[in-house]
Amino acid sequence: MRKSSTVQINIRVPSYGSVFMPFPDPLGNAETPRTDKELFGDLEIFVPHGMGRQKCKAIRIGVRTFCRLHMGRGPPEEDTIYEGKVEVRGGTSEGVVLEEGLQRFAFNIIVPGNLAPHDYHPGHRVDNIIYAEVEGEEDTSAMGWFRRGSSPSSSRTTSRATSPASFRSGTSSLGWSSPSPTMTILRQEAFLPQPPSYDLSEREEIIPWLVGIHRAERTLILIYNPDPAGGVSSLDTRMDTDAPGVGPLTVTYTSDEVSLY
Numbered sequence: 001m002r003k004s005s006t007v008q009i010n011i012r013v014p015s016y017g018s019v020f021m022p023f024p025d026p027l028g029n030a031e032t033p034r035t036d037k038e039l040f041g042d043l044e045i046f047v048p049h050g051m052g053r054q055k056c057k058a059i060r061i062g063v064r065t066f067c068r069l070h071m072g073r074g075p076p077e078e079d080t081i082y083e084g085k086v087e088v089r090g091g092t093s094e095g096v097v098l099e100e101g102l103q104r105f106a107f108n109i110i111v112p113g114n115l116a117p118h119d120y121h122p123g124h125r126v127d128n129i130i131y132a133e134v135e136g137e138e139d140t141s142a143m144g145w146f147r148r149g150s151s152p153s154s155s156r157t158t159s160r161a162t163s164p165a166s167f168r169s170g171t172s173s174l175g176w177s178s179p180s181p182t183m184t185i186l187r188q189e190a191f192l193p194q195p196p197s198y199d200l201s202e203r204e205e206i207i208p209w210l211v212g213i214h215r216a217e218r219t220l221i222l223i224y225n226p227d228p229a230g231g232v233s234s235l236d237t238r239m240d241t242d243a244p245g246v247g248p249l250t251v252t253y254t255s256d257e258v259s260l261y
Contacts, residue, residue, distance in 0.1 A: 005051065009100070009132050009216035011061070013041035017130065017223040019111055027245065035115040039063070040222075043105040043132050047098050054210045055095030058135040060087030061107050065115055070123040081126070084110055091236060098134075099208060117222045131217035136210030233258050 022035045043061050047054060062085025070076035087107055090096040109130075119126040213256040225233070242248050 007214050009048040010044040011132050019221050021224045025223050036113045038108050040108045040109050045103045047100045053207045054098045055207045056134050056136045056210045058087050060085050060091045065128045065132045067126050129217045130220045134214045139212040156244040193215040
């Protein structure tokens with residue numbers, strides 16, 4: 001089996017990325033208090049054995065809502081409706097050191113209560129994702145230049161802001177106020193170190209920079225509760241119809257709990 005030569009990123013969130021959201025205001029009144037949700041999870045970064053310690057410029061995790069529209073001519077246009085993120089940054093020379101093995105970071109990030117849900121139509125779609133990035137040094141190789149040159153140029157961000165800090169959190173111009181998102185390291189599960197060499201001429205270890213930006217993402221499913229009071233909604237619907245070859249029949253839909261997404 002061939003060993004991996006790059007870091008591996010995994011995003012772990014409850015309920016397969018499903019977030020149970022409060023009932024939205026049908027009138028969209030800006031003065032109506034809004035209940036945002038905190039999404040908790042773990043970010044796993046695995047450095048394969050034999051790759052050695054690596055350092056990176058930043059580790060970030062975020063939520064992004066985007067709309068992709070294809071009018072029939074040219075490439076599809078992609079607009080970012082909302083983006084919020086939190087990140088850990090290292091110094092200019094020290095960076096964030098990643099040991100060989102598994103590192104886990106606990107995070108919580110805010111999901112605004114008025115985010116657009118998933119929407120699919122021919123030539124148009126709205127999606128929500130949660131993404132993670134480990135940022136290394138810029139890839140100056142020929143392949144790196146090719147990847148940057150082939151990135152889509154029709155994507156633009158409609159609302160995006162970042163506050164400068166060691167832990168940085170992104171907000172949008174939607175006008176919301178919520179607890180600050182955070183990201184902290186849980187633990188490192190590194191491989192056992194090699195026996196030390198007793199060469200007196202050995203110098204201090206030089207940790208190389210990780211090259212490029214390593215990404216991972218998963219779908220974020222927003223499930224809105226149809227009950228304005230925030231309770232459980234049941235389903236009890238009956239339909240009388242007629243089917244060819246069967247005749248009159250009654251169809252009943254029942255469920256102890258029902259949600260819309």
